Amino acid sequence: MVNKDPFYLGRLQDYYALHRLIPSYAEIAALVGVSKQGAVKFIDRMIFAGYISKGPGGRLSPANMFFARPHVGVAPAGFASPATEALGDAITIDDYLVENPSSTVLVEVRGDSMIDAGIHHSDFLIVERNTNPNIGKIVVAIVDGDFTIKYLRSDQKGLFLEPANAEYPNIYPESSLDIYGEVVGQFRKF
Template identity: 40%
Template sequence: MDTHYISKITSFYHAHKRMPTYSEIAALLGFRSKNAVYKLVQKLVDEGIVDKDKSGRLLPRRLESELPLLGLVKAGFPSPAEEELRDSMNLEDFLIEKKESSYLLEVDGDSMIDAHIAKGDLVIAERSEKASDGDIVIAEVDGEWTMKYFRDRGGKVWLEPANKQYKPIYPTEGLRIAAIVKGVIRKY
């Protein structure tokens, strides 16, 4: 169908970081009239693939940067035909709630290895001075920065590594929490 048109528009969007104008789509698809594009766009809007401004400009929707989410590994593997039906999601929106106060940190050391956070991984940290029991936090304790589990049992707080080789840290003079770890990403 027009899946070929969509992929061309998607390419443009990713290359130029904005949606094409009607003239540009015409050039892209080989149309000589903007009206041909206009009618095509109407259909794409009806299908929920793109959106329109109130001023008519195109906005990405399905094609933005979403990845198909195909289900559990163990549950079997969907055929290409099934894929259309499944959910899809935007990585960025999924991982990061507060863009302004989030940042990435590269992990060094193995103190959180039992939580399956390994050296070389990137963690998504969200600035916060408060944490709840069980959170993984980036904190400064006694002048040094580390990533540990935050423990709070009835007001008594300490930091606990996820590695039996290390001991919990009971802060002597103040514990400064800088951020809470909200996610982990790893690339092969």
């Protein structure tokens, strides 16, 4: 007998992505093509596996694992290797990129001053609020009242911000330099 739970879960995840809610048991039954009792059993398995949680009044909601994506292996960016899909653990993007949820924010990039660091216009940066990052880290800074994303550097004059694009100059603060946070990750949609 083939385990159809991954297929059913995928249908439920797609539904959630579209509607931002977990449907009723009857709607789940119709969505995945099982009886209402089959839907109840499927949801019980998903609750046990950590994909779904049941709140007050029996309301279903996604649990942390609901947002996990399968880690299916690695793909060399150099020479090609035989293609095999090695099913690995599932991970959530938060588990991978966010160490401190209460102090982590997303910042959308505008401009190209960090292009040589691989940070492009419209990318999203995962920024951990940290007002004292190490020199050399990429930071979101408030320099003379304006936000910017640059490398944090230091020289004999003190702290300054360095772009990753030769067409932009270093930024030395005229009156103030506050660090909003340290860039710990990024993502973009192709």
